[in-house]
Amino acid sequence: MTKPVILTGIRANNDLHIGNYFGAMLPTIEMAKKHTDGCQVNLFIPDLHSFTTPIDHDNLQDQIMHNARLFVASGLPLDNDDILIYRQSYVPAHSELTWILDCFTGMGEMSRMTQFKDKSKQVEATPDEHVKEVSRELFDGGKSTLMLDKLSQERVTVGLFNYPVLMACDILLYGAQYVPVGDDQSQHLEFTRDIAGRMNKKFDNVFTVPYEVSKQHEFFGKGQGLRIMDLADPTKKMSKSADSDKGVIFLTDEPDVAAKKIMSATTDDLANVSYNPIEQPGVSNLLQILALLRGQPLDEVEADCKGQSNYGEFKRMVADEMTNFLTAFQAKLADVDDTAIHSAFKRSEARANEQANRTLHRVQQAVGLRSKD
Numbered sequence: 001m002t003k004p005v006i007l008t009g010i011r012a013n014n015d016l017h018i019g020n021y022f023g024a025m026l027p028t029i030e031m032a033k034k035h036t037d038g039c040q041v042n043l044f045i046p047d048l049h050s051f052t053t054p055i056d057h058d059n060l061q062d063q064i065m066h067n068a069r070l071f072v073a074s075g076l077p078l079d080n081d082d083i084l085i086y087r088q089s090y091v092p093a094h095s096e097l098t099w100i101l102d103c104f105t106g107m108g109e110m111s112r113m114t115q116f117k118d119k120s121k122q123v124e125a126t127p128d129e130h131v132k133e134v135s136r137e138l139f140d141g142g143k144s145t146l147m148l149d150k151l152s153q154e155r156v157t158v159g160l161f162n163y164p165v166l167m168a169c170d171i172l173l174y175g176a177q178y179v180p181v182g183d184d185q186s187q188h189l190e191f192t193r194d195i196a197g198r199m200n201k202k203f204d205n206v207f208t209v210p211y212e213v214s215k216q217h218e219f220f221g222k223g224q225g226l227r228i229m230d231l232a233d234p235t236k237k238m239s240k241s242a243d244s245d246k247g248v249i250f251l252t253d254e255p256d257v258a259a260k261k262i263m264s265a266t267t268d269d270l271a272n273v274s275y276n277p278i279e280q281p282g283v284s285n286l287l288q289i290l291a292l293l294r295g296q297p298l299d300e301v302e303a304d305c306k307g308q309s310n311y312g313e314f315k316r317m318v319a320d321e322m323t324n325f326l327t328a329f330q331a332k333l334a335d336v337d338d339t340a341i342h343s344a345f346k347r348s349e350a351r352a353n354e355q356a357n358r359t360l361h362r363v364q365q366a367v368g369l370r371s372k373d
């Protein structure tokens, strides 16, 4: 009997911040450790998804290795046979199955994906240097905004459009039923269930269908969905695409730079530390961060600090914890052995290819590309 598969991918587009760490990376690694007795856990880097929006291609290899190191520094075991860590593009079946499923996917259903709508707006709003350059060369010194708009639309690629099909293949190739993702990815998971169901109906049960989003939440027990807020503007989520780095703590920030960001975090004039995200979003965010750094429940940390009126002292306490956390984390990061990562990639990618090719072959047979015997 094969083990149930839990699978998730974390993109390697940018440096990760403490929101990514506490909200996605750490829970994924903890889940991997917890479930390996009864499950196979696939944690992969969706490198083919990396350039669905413009990136610096010269940096991609470094970024992929950097993210793999972050996983290891966060505690991902590399020596467990049931934990696979691999790069999507090293398993060519992902691309092959994508083409096949593209031909069974409606333009309409892709156009309705909210991430496509949001990200295409972002791409259009920030024409990259190439677009500006071409525009300068071809048109009136780059002043023609109409032309610039048209070229920017060209940057909204077919890759961004059918991103969810590739994501569906990432999941279906391994028969993964459990897929922990943030709310922003729920629609893609529903699409994965739709396309799998459609193929199963048309052909002979080729795919295992992942569980619906509510069942995923039951399994992973994450009703609350952590949201660390920007330190400078605590009404906004901490995000790598924030306009300024002032309110974002990256895992590679110098500890004293991070401490300064905390000391200048926006608070309020109530002079009373308490957890109240509506009235006191800044202070509440700092309490939440403190709880995560200490690995303590939020209500305990709140009880510890409640009523403190000197925000300077309160911030100093959070800043000190942050300094300790980053110092220890960065020491672990510096100790990560790249050769261990390369051999984990090699072992995992061989196994991933075997499993994925088996599914691909079944689909190729179903659609008539391979004979059935």
Ligand code: ADP
Pocket (backbone or CB within 6 Å): 011, 019, 020, 021, 022, 023, 024, 181, 182, 183, 226, 227, 228, 229, 237, 238, 239, 240, 241
């Ligand atoms: P960003 O907004 O920084 O670009 P992504 O959209 O790439 O982040 O998210 C990667 C993962 O990190 C997702 O699973 C997301 O839920 C999680 N995440 C991102 N920002 C936060 C945050 N501020 N708090 C908690 N989790 C977050």
Ligand code: TRP
Pocket (backbone or CB within 6 Å): 007, 008, 009, 010, 011, 046, 049, 166, 167, 170, 171, 179, 180, 181, 185
């Ligand atoms: N789309 C996910 C994101 O942007 C990353 C991803 C790619 C993924 N393929 C996946 C997540 C398969 C889960 C399963 O965060």
